[in-house]
Amino acid sequence: MYALLDAVEAIRIFMERGGWVLWVILIVTFVMWALIIERLWYFRTVFRKERQKAIVAWNDREDAKSWFAHKIRLAIISQIRLDLTQGLPLIKTMVALCPLVGLMGTVTGMITVFDVMAVLGSGNARAMAAGVSKATIPTMAGMVAALSGLFGSTYIERKAEVEAEKLEDSLTLDH
Numbered sequence: 001m002y003a004l005l006d007a008v009e010a011i012r013i014f015m016e017r018g019g020w021v022l023w024v025i026l027i028v029t030f031v032m033w034a035l036i037i038e039r040l041w042y043f044r045t046v047f048r049k050e051r052q053k054a055i056v057a058w059n060d061r062e063d064a065k066s067w068f069a070h071k072i073r074l075a076i077i078s079q080i081r082l083d084l085t086q087g088l089p090l091i092k093t094m095v096a097l098c099p100l101v102g103l104m105g106t107v108t109g110m111i112t113v114f115d116v117m118a119v120l121g122s123g124n125a126r127a128m129a130a131g132v133s134k135a136t137i138p139t140m141a142g143m144v145a146a147l148s149g150l151f152g153s154t155y156i157e158r159k160a161e162v163e164a165e166k167l168e169d170s171l172t173l174d175h
Contacts, residue, residue, distance in 0.1 A: 022138050024104075039156045043159055051167055064172070077164065077167060105134065
């Protein structure tokens, strides 16, 4: 119980040192990972059913060789590919947004440092320390969040491509 309270207190202190920008990074990261987890859930549950439906619909067709049949096949593959990559541009945007918000934290932290220097002079290192932590912590947090999201989005993008190619191979033209 005390370990949990200590962890919560450490997180609270970390968030205070990082300033309000750290809260923005936390929200962006939470939404980004919620979208990544949704996509992973989609691959494990919904996509399997959709893939099977598409294969059954294609195999139930009598005509698989005409020009019209080829266009239907392409439409099925395109729709599945669209479904697989849904939300990916938003995830990539949030990955790109994390370091930018971290950079905003750097700027606001440096403004705090300059304010302290203007009021107290450059000799008071303790007074400037709060601004320095507000400048460095959000930068680090934004980079860590972006890296984690980059791994997630790359995995989803590759998984979507592999699954679309597997589906394309499953929809044979000569059945």
